[in-house]
Amino acid sequence: MTDSTPSPRKAAIYLRISQDREMDGLAIERQREQCEALATYRQWEVVQTYVDQSKSATDRTKVRPAYDRMVSDYKAGAFTAIVCYDLDRLTRQPRQLEDWIDAAELRGLALVTANGDADLSTDGGRMYARIKAAVARAEMERKGARQSAAQRQRAMQGRAPKGMRPLGYATNGDVIPDEAEAVRAIYALFTRPAHPESLRSLARALSGTQDIEGITPRPRHSHVVSKERAQRRIAEGKEPRTIEPDGPWSPSTVLGILRNPRYARMSTYTPKTAQADGGRRRSWRAQILRDDAGEPIRGQWEAIVDDETWWRAQDILDDKDRVTNTSGSTKRKHLGSGLYRCGVCGGKVTGAPRGYGCAGHITRTGPAIDDYVTRVISARLSQPDALRKRKTADDTPETAGISAAIAEQRGRILRAQRDYDDEVIEGRDLKRIREAAEARIAELETERLLQARGSTLAPILGVDDPAAAFQEATLEVRREVIDTLATVTLRPHPRGRKGFDPDSVEIQWR
Known part of the structure; x- marks a missing residue:
């Protein structure tokens, strides 16, 4: 006589938390306990548990490794049921939800949540899941709009943006002297007319594998920032997070420094709808906020490089001939x-x-x-x-101020040329801006010559x-x-x- 008792359904548990600030895993464990209890109540055999910790499901472009692995395993027939704490733990994307609903209707997938709100095995459960996903999506979009508005308002006021601090600036916007010197050296060596340095050579110099006068090797910036964060957590009595290992600098990091408008005290904001320019231009054009007159909004922090130097760097980076220049010379x-x-x-x-x-x-x-x-x-x-x-010394405050004013006017000409190329302004506007700026430059240069001949x-x-x-x-x-x-x-x-x-x-x- 054979045993006719059906074998238990094989199930997978999926656990996710968007942001685990403490990284102690307690939030994940609370989800795990309730999901395992539900699987036991259903008499399902848990064959695999998938965990995405500090992974958002809001942005469809973000990679969730455990989720992707679970999808592949399901398609391979590893299980026929999924248990998650809440439907929005599994997905916040209506398109992904529809894929799971199709699997429930066409392939018999059982998908339940520990909070009892969703069961895709019934038509009522599928209707509720769709409604909840639509509501969650709408709330996510409203939250995103509020956050974007707050970020834009902060940028329009010229306040330092939040997030990872760039090399040379503290999180509150204050200048860090030794890092600022490194930034100035990168710009100076990259934009100098005679024998400029490449992105790769600057990265090697920062890594200590190539000697370049003016560049002092230093730890990778991401390593320094992760150490600072760990030290702050220790000071707050919390467990430090894993410190990112030090390593060589990459040319892309140097490129990011040269592309960052913040170094010229230009306030930036990057909307989600901004599209990259393609090639080496990235999305830096869309980042610069401008007032009603078309001038950049100035930040409430000290500039590390002047306008002219920053725009010269953009000219070099945007030069199409530079991309195919096998000699590496941009002088x-x-x-x-x-x-x-x-x-x-x-x-x-x-x-x-x-x-x-x-x-x-x-x-x-x-x-x-x-x-x-x-x-x-x-x-x-x-x-x-x-x-x-x-x-004659030219490092007096008066001469330095004149030089800064000249650089600002030259930067204004370069900005106007870019705006004309992008069809933001017309030819007559370009001519007017150029003539006004060049007249002012002539006045300033005469004044500077009276002050000093210049160290060059x-x-x-x-x-x-x-x-x-x-x-x-x-x-x-x-x-x-x-x-x-x-x-x-x-x-x-x-x-x-x-x-x-x-x-x-x-x-x-x-």
Whole structure:
């Protein structure tokens, strides 16, 4: 005589908590006890328990490893019943709920909750589950809207955002001096015209595997932050969480530092609807909050880098040629790019493949012009009164303030150019902003020259042969000397005349 007693149904228990701040597992254990008691009451055999601790089910893009493993095991036939504490512990996504309802209707899955509110084996239970999921979804969206509004309001007021602190800033927005120096060094080395450093080389220098002057190796930032959090918990009498291990810096972390508008004291807010720009641009454009005049909202914290430096970094990162540049070089290749002026409109010319150009006005061959300018400047430097043979400090508060104001105006021009490229403003707006900013820059630069010659001229000032020193100096120093001594204007090349015409290059001494 055979035993006709049916074998018990095989069941899985799923446990989840969105955020376990104490990480002591007590909340999960309370769910486990009630789910196991329900399985015993139903006379089901628990074959597997799946646990997602501190895993949200609200965001469908978030990975829940235990949940995904449970879905795979169910499809493989490992069990035919699921027990969870509450329906929203299993899922907060209506689409996922419908998958489980289909499994209950079509494949006989038994899904019950320990609080007794849901039983997908009945039509009433399935109706209740759908209603509850819709209500939970609506409440989640309302909560998200309230949180987003609060975050945006905080950003509009220029208050430091919550969350993980960036390198260089404390959680309250105060500057951490040694970290801020590291941030400044990263920007300076990445944006310097002569031999700029790459993301990879900067990451190696921070990790201590490559020597770069100006960069001091330091622990990975995420490791430092996790240690700080552990220390705070100990001070509060709580058990510390696991400290993230130290390791090498990654280029992506350096990229994140260079992309962060907060370092230039720009308040940021990232809406959930913001889409990444693609490529290396990420979503930094959508992060910068602006006032009614289109100017960035300034944060209530100290800037670590100036506007111009931050926008220069964005120019380099957004340069499409840089992506395919196998040599890794992003340095400026033209002596007069952004320095010489157009003889038609007065604007600054840009570097072209063979020289200089101003759209619709002039196109000039570069080497002959640069040679001529170099010879004229060298001759001027040979004269005793060209530059005083003494160094004048430029680190006074007055000069520093002037430099900051110039950088802000240059950053304004760069922002306007970006807005024009993105079709946020029209050409006439770009022209108006550029002309106003350049006029102010000219005033400030004159004032700065009266204050000091600048430390970048140190290789030229005080030497016996300034002309020779100028010819052997770096591109940046030569540009600074030219900008200090003269204004170079390029006229259209005379038609019908072959060869270089010195009269087409006007040099006005300051």
